[in-house]
Amino acid sequence: MTNSNSGGDVRLAGISKSYGSFTAVQPLDLTVPQGSFFALLGASGCGKTTTLRMIAGLEDPTTGTVFLGDRDVTDLPPYKRPVNTVFQSYALFPHLDIFENVAFGLRRRGVKSVKKQVGDMLDLVQLGDKAHRKPHQLSGGQQQRVAVARALINHPQVLLLDEPLGALDLKLRRQMQLELKRIQTEVGITFVHVTHDQEEAMTMADQVAVMNGGRVEQLGAPADLYENPRTTFVANFLGTSNLIAAEVAATGTDVVVTAGGAKLRLPADRCPGSPGTGTKLLVGVRPEKISLTHADDADSIAAGRNTVRGTIADTSFIGVSTQYVIDGPAGDGLQVYEQNVERDTRLVPGAEVVLHWNPAHTFGLDADQDIDAGTEEAA
Numbered sequence: 001m002t003n004s005n006s007g008g009d010v011r012l013a014g015i016s017k018s019y020g021s022f023t024a025v026q027p028l029d030l031t032v033p034q035g036s037f038f039a040l041l042g043a044s045g046c047g048k049t050t051t052l053r054m055i056a057g058l059e060d061p062t063t064g065t066v067f068l069g070d071r072d073v074t075d076l077p078p079y080k081r082p083v084n085t086v087f088q089s090y091a092l093f094p095h096l097d098i099f100e101n102v103a104f105g106l107r108r109r110g111v112k113s114v115k116k117q118v119g120d121m122l123d124l125v126q127l128g129d130k131a132h133r134k135p136h137q138l139s140g141g142q143q144q145r146v147a148v149a150r151a152l153i154n155h156p157q158v159l160l161l162d163e164p165l166g167a168l169d170l171k172l173r174r175q176m177q178l179e180l181k182r183i184q185t186e187v188g189i190t191f192v193h194v195t196h197d198q199e200e201a202m203t204m205a206d207q208v209a210v211m212n213g214g215r216v217e218q219l220g221a222p223a224d225l226y227e228n229p230r231t232t233f234v235a236n237f238l239g240t241s242n243l244i245a246a247e248v249a250a251t252g253t254d255v256v257v258t259a260g261g262a263k264l265r266l267p268a269d270r271c272p273g274s275p276g277t278g279t280k281l282l283v284g285v286r287p288e289k290i291s292l293t294h295a296d297d298a299d300s301i302a303a304g305r306n307t308v309r310g311t312i313a314d315t316s317f318i319g320v321s322t323q324y325v326i327d328g329p330a331g332d333g334l335q336v337y338e339q340n341v342e343r344d345t346r347l348v349p350g351a352e353v354v355l356h357w358n359p360a361h362t363f364g365l366d367a368d369q370d371i372d373a374g375t376e377e378a379a
Contacts, residue, residue, distance in 0.1 A: 236374030260329030
């Protein structure tokens with residue numbers, strides 16, 4: 001199944017949406033590469049679904065232009081756009097079997113011989129043996145795959161997915177994430193997926209646009225967004241970050257900062273701009289990048305690592321890892337995730353510890369931002 005349109009991407013130019021005095025989507029420029037799996041990620045109310053609905057033609061933009069390939073489709077109604085949408089509610093026809101649900105779009109267009117196309121599509125979503133079942137005889141995940149097959153059989157240039165896995169339980173959702181990624185890779189059509197689930201976006205998408213307050217905070221590959229967040233919102237919303245208030249003490253290839261009496265280093269290219277001495281920064285490090293050593297063994301820590309002292313305030317055993325919360329001069333509530341390989345039985349609440357990590361795993365952010373943006377506390 002190939003796209004006849006060589007442009008094939010979705011391009012939004014200056015798109016915005018206002019309802020009276022409320023602006024749901026601030027003016028937005030966004031390009032979705034052809035053939036990619038693209039996610040719009042954000043908390044509810046951030047503008048992601050409104051953006052998707054403007055691509056689909058279900059909402060008229062207040063300003064701006066929607067291009068599909070090189071074609072301006074801003075004024076086209078939904079049924080004239082080469083897109084199909086899959087919603088969280090599968091909206092299958094309960095009185096039709098799976099075969100006829102998938103064939104519906106073809107029959108409506110007057111296609112006479114549908115058997116091979118429908119058969120191929122059901123094979124693609126691995127439901128070939130369920131063709132003559134009714135929707136109520138299928139699981140939620142199977143119904144979702146029927147909805148995807150019904151949308152794809154129309155050969156859309158772009159498939160839009162609006163929280164398609166939201167109604168599924170966790171285990172089924174994880175299976176469907178891999179399933180949708182497999183289908184997208186096989187058909188090569190551009191998928192634009194709206195979700196509030198960070199793990200879902202990271203698992204499936206080639207590119208993720210993190211939205212907040214009607215704006216795109218940051219756009220990039222999942223690993224790049226996770227490793228190199230540019231705002232506190234992205235640092236906190238994608239996983240967990242320890243953000244420590246610090247002040248620049250020296251600059252060079254590495255920037256040296258002071259925080260709670262400790263000196264920490266981070267690569268200069270992971271700092272915003274070129275901070276001079278005395279500049280306030282937020283220094284970030286992910287919990288799984290940090291190692292924890294009992295204070296009695298502090299001498300065993302390799303030279304050159306960033307070190308911060310503290311006291312264990314809380315521990316949680318999560319099976320694959322133990323999660324520690326540490327209070328100390330550099331800040332309270334610092335989190336450390338350590339895999340349960342060789343657990344040190346001394347690491348219990350009240351224990352004095354040293355947190356240490358490779359300086360290369362440290363990133364810097366502008367200190368003028370809200371340190372809690374993107375956390376559940378700030379929501």
